[in-house]
Amino acid sequence: MKRSRSKLKFTKSPEIKRRLKSLSLSLGLSWVKHSRVFAYSSTGSKTRAYARTWGLPRLWQTSLETEPAYIIEVISEHFNKLSPKDQDKVLLHELNHIPKNFSGALLPHTHRRKGSFRDKLRKLYEDYHSSR
Numbered sequence: 769m770k771r772s773r774s775k776l777k778f779t780k781s782p783e784i785k786r787r788l789k790s791l792s793l794s795l796g797l798s799w800v801k802h803s804r805v806f807a808y809s810s811t812g813s814k815t816r817a818y819a820r821t822w823g824l825p826r827l828w829q830t831s832l833e834t835e836p837a838y839i840i841e842v843i844s845e846h847f848n849k850l851s852p853k854d855q856d857k858v859l860l861h862e863l864n865h866i867p868k869n870f871s872g873a874l875l876p877h878t879h880r881r882k883g884s885f886r887d888k889l890r891k892l893y894e895d896y897h898s899s900r
Contacts, residue, residue: 778841780806780808782807784808785806787856787859791896792863795892797863799866799870801836801870804837805838806838806839807839807842808841809841810844811845813845816846818847818858819841819842819858819862820843821865822840823836824838824872825872826871840859840863842859856893856896857893860889860896864889
């Protein structure tokens with residue numbers, strides 16, 4: 769049986785951008801340059817992910833003569849089904865991929881030692897909810 773292919777569509781999402789800015793400001797993530805973080809919502813993706821972070825690598829920055837930038841894409845089919853609290857967790861997870869030097873690179877999921885991605889994410893989430 770042939771699977772029908774739905775067309776992948778991207779839409780700018782001012783609401784997600786506003787939420788990302790609010791989260792990063794309330795947590796003091798001062799290295800996040802809000803003017804260089806773009807938010808999109810997508811439909812038609814086959815991924816199981818709730819959201820993805822895209823960085824602009826140095827070679828692209830040099831070639832396009834532009835500064836580092838990040839795109840945070842939420843996958844509407846999955847993300848919109850979550851509670852606002854779980855959506856915040858997902859957005860914090862994506863912000864956690866942005867390194868402090870805001871270089872365009874992405875931080876991986878590390879699971880070793882005290883500086884693990886999961887530990888940092890848990891701390892961010894606890895800090896955010898204790899400040900509300």
